[in-house]
Amino acid sequence: MRDHLTKAVGLHVADEVWETIDRHLFADVSGRRHGPPRVGSWWDFTRIPGRARSHTKATQTWETYRLVGTLDGHLAAHRHPLLPGGVHTAHQAADQPAGTSILAQPARLRPPARPVSKSWWDHTGALAVVFTGLPAGDLVFPVRLPSGAGQWAHLAHFLADRSIWHKIDLVRVGDRKAPGGWRYYAHLLIHRGGYQSPATRDRRSVIPAGRRAGVDANVSNLSVASFPAAQPEHLAVEQIVCTDAQQKAAARAAQRTRARQKALDRSRRNTNTDQYDPSVRQQKRAQRRAAKALPARQITNPGGARHARADGVPLRAYRHDELSQRYQRTRCDHAADARRDSQAKQARAAQVAARIVAAHGNTITVEDCRISTWARLWGKRIALFSPGMLVTALQTECEASGGQFYRAGTHATAMSQHCLCGARVPKALAQRIHDCSRCGLHAARDTVSAALAACVEFADPDDPRTARVDYRLAHALRDGLASQQEWEGSVNRHQPPPSPDGGSARTGSHQPVAPAEQAAPGPPPNRPRPKRGRRGTSRKQPAPKLIGAA
Numbered sequence: 035m036r037d038h039l040t041k042a043v044g045l046h047v048a049d050e051v052w053e054t055i056d057r058h059l060f061a062d063v064s065g066r067r068h069g070p071p072r073v074g075s076w077w078d079f080t081r082i083p084g085r086a087r088s089h090t091k092a093t094q095t096w097e098t099y100r101l102v103g104t105l106d107g108h109l110a111a112h113r114h115p116l117l118p119g120g121v122h123t124a125h126q127a128a129d130q131p132a133g134t135s136i137l138a139q140p141a142r143l144r145p146p147a148r149p150v151s152k153s154w155w156d157h158t159g160a161l162a163v164v165f166t167g168l169p170a171g172d173l174v175f176p177v178r179l180p181s182g183a184g185q186w187a188h189l190a191h192f193l194a195d196r197s198i199w200h201k202i203d204l205v206r207v208g209d210r211k212a213p214g215g216w217r218y219y220a221h222l223l224i225h226r227g228g229y230q231s232p233a234t235r236d237r238r239s240v241i242p243a244g245r246r247a248g249v250d251a252n253v254s255n256l257s258v259a260s261f262p263a264a265q266p267e268h269l270a271v272e273q274i275v276c277t278d279a280q281q282k283a284a285a286r287a288a289q290r291t292r293a294r295q296k297a298l299d300r301s302r303r304n305t306n307t308d309q310y311d312p313s314v315r316q317q318k319r320a321q322r323r324a325a326k327a328l329p330a331r332q333i334t335n336p337g338g339a340r341h342a343r344a345d346g347v348p349l350r351a352y353r354h355d356e357l358s359q360r361y362q363r364t365r366c367d368h369a370a371d372a373r374r375d376s377q378a379k380q381a382r383a384a385q386v387a388a389r390i391v392a393a394h395g396n397t398i399t400v401e402d403c404r405i406s407t408w409a410r411l412w413g414k415r416i417a418l419f420s421p422g423m424l425v426t427a428l429q430t431e432c433e434a435s436g437g438q439f440y441r442a443g444t445h446a447t448a449m450s451q452h453c454l455c456g457a458r459v460p461k462a463l464a465q466r467i468h469d470c471s472r473c474g475l476h477a478a479r480d481t482v483s484a485a486l487a488a489c490v491e492f493a494d495p496d497d498p499r500t501a502r503v504d505y506r507l508a509h510a511l512r513d514g515l516a517s518q519q520e521w522e523g524s525v526n527r528h529q530p531p532p533s534p535d536g537g538s539a540r541t542g543s544h545q546p547v548a549p550a551e552q553a554a555p556g557p558p559p560n561r562p563r564p565k566r567g568r569r570g571t572s573r574k575q576p577a578p579k580l581i582g583a584a
Contacts, residue, residue, distance in 0.1 A: 046082075087199060191229040271485075272390070485511050
């Protein structure tokens, strides 16, 4: 591909650059803009865009990369010998039970031959990605498909109908085990919605209707409160936290990451010894040897700082360093593990979002806040729990199931600082228990915020600033909490909750919080903080007389 470049590919890459600049200069429908584009390295260039197929012209037009062939032709070309004889189409193959082998593709696929008519539009055999218009002829990539029956319903959704094929992008992913160090994919964009499995359709068909749900996303937990619109007293509360197994797995992954980073740093230092100073220990050892008139030893692994200018900029850029093959292999393995962990985390977030929507409905309201700003104080906790990924998965699940996902502005609602009765209850960030002195509501702070989020009304659903809390509905929720023994009334109205001094405001909400029906020991959380300044004797009082003082 480095030796074959067409004018169309250059124009498509230029279009992608303009799209990036356009997203930076002009805001999108939500009013946000992307960051400025930066010039990356060759290693960051992982996608070559293709031009979309024309669906309006009388003559078939599809520039650069195109997908040719049919799924039925691919099945006929690579049919498994044990496949039943009555299976001839892709839809029939999709109906086969799980565990049935559909295809028998060789280890090295050969590209299909060009049709006799010299037009790839007439090719109906095995699937292939074709790049035409090159001086040396057409470049044909054979396509490899999953062989099992479990994926054929997914393949039939995207590949059975040729009229919905729209665009092909070539994407590469670093893989040191692949020839050349890269693994290539062809990304296909179609004019149709995403695939839904039968289990997903069955789950979304029984989503409870008429429920209002509110979500309070925190650093280390996600609180959900929902109720039927006609029966606010039937309140359901749930909290999502990281399990012990997930925390242990994250700790092991972090330890493995630190070990790899140390190995990468040692390898870079060993291959670029002239760019680093020796450590303090190495310098002292060299001084002792010089004092004893011993020959100086060559330092092969300097442990000091990198040679830099007075302002801290390295004298030689890191991109000009020599890297060993082991360094490149370790870096590639680290990137593959990070990509795998990210995909697993996204899949886990999708599963949690599906479970929440199935239990609480697909009409959800959440506070409109940027979780990325929290990373400055609680970066490790956010990386472990990923509240932003969970909120995004909730929005995707609500939209896919035909529901509504609203974002409420925090300026007019202030749900974390109000009670269900409408009274304002100021709380510091370290105070995780809500205790209202007006109505006696005693519950978890996140639960109360989620319940208030479920009571939010919008003048304009697309504008978070128009959000207002319907406190008449919130009063009914308070009565529902009383029926669930969440509201303890006069019995535990003055029960002292945990002390705000027990933890710093920078610790988030990772401390275990007692359930609302249990009495939590400690002084009240709404106690005013101690005043700053002098803690000694007040200046207004007369100073004590010191008898016999010099």
